[in-house]
Amino acid sequence: MLTELGVIRVISSADQESTDIHGLLIEAAYPGVRTTSICLPDQPDGVHNEATERAAAAKMPAAARQLAARGVDGIIVSCCSDPGVGEARDAVNVPLVGAGEAAALVSLVHRRPVGVLGLSGDAPSPMRRILGGMLVASAVPEGVSTTLDLHKPGARDACERAARQLVKQGAGVICLACTGTATVGLPGYLAERLDVPVVDPVMAAGGLALTLVAQLKARSHCQATRLERA
Numbered sequence: 272m273l274t275e276l277g278v279i280r281v282i283s284s285a286d287q288e289s290t291d292i293h294g295l296l297i298e299a300a301y302p303g304v305r306t307t308s309i310c311l312p313d314q315p316d317g318v319h320n321e322a323t324e325r326a327a328a329a330k331m332p333a334a335a336r337q338l339a340a341r342g343v344d345g346i347i348v349s350c351c352s353d354p355g356v357g358e359a360r361d362a363v364n365v366p367l368v369g370a371g372e373a374a375a376l377v378s379l380v381h382r383r384p385v386g387v388l389g390l391s392g393d394a395p396s397p398m399r400r401i402l403g404g405m406l407v408a409s410a411v412p413e414g415v416s417t418t419l420d421l422h423k424p425g426a427r428d429a430c431e432r433a434a435r436q437l438v439k440q441g442a443g444v445i446c447l448a449c450t451g452t453a454t455v456g457l458p459g460y461l462a463e464r465l466d467v468p469v470v471d472p473v474m475a476a477g478g479l480a481l482t483l484v485a486q487l488k489a490r491s492h493c494q495a496t497r498l499e500r501a
Contacts, residue, residue, distance in 0.1 A: 282316070335363045369476070386409065
């Protein structure tokens with residue numbers, strides 16, 4: 272039986288194939304999953320500062336309701352700042368996961384100091400909240416300030432240099448704080464070159480969403496079984 276996950280992208284695009292990329296990555300990694308992806312309007316550069324985060328947060332509940340109306344089992348906000356995740360979670364009756372909180376939680380599983388590699392000098396607030404004292408450093412690759420910059424020549428090398436600097440600062444795991452890194456294959460690229468685990472926020476969000484959906488289905492099944500026996 273397929274699990275249907277909705278994916279909300281925070282970078283606007285008229286190209287549905289581009290919008291679908293994160294969902295397709297999740298489908299490839301997790302058998303039995305089918306995804307439906309939508310993007311927020313009027314976010315040409317995605318989320319990369321306070322203004323774009325506020326704008327995305329205001330649009331998130333409506334986007335979540337749109338996917339819930341399509342009958343998805345769970346929803347992923349594919350952005351590590353988790354804009355509007357709390358409000359969107361309250362707006363629907365299916366599990367909803369932010370990529371930022373998911374990546375931070377997976378990072379903690381490694382039980383090592385965490386270095387966050389993202390688009391701003393500070394780790395996104397959801398990550399800081401969850402990581403607490405396990406967060407040892409954060410870094411921004413040179414020349415990368417929006418998700419679109421990850422597609423530029425030299426961006427991968429800049430990301431690798433920044434990740435290595437985090438390791439020198441004591442990081443035992445690298446938590447990627449931009450879901451656009453998955454679009455360009457950066458998690459695998461870094462994992463092949465570093466001696467520490469690299470957490471892919473898109474994969475983390477997919478795994479957490481599937482876990483929450485499975486728990487909800489199991490609870491519903493148990494309740495139905497008890498009613499049949501009553």
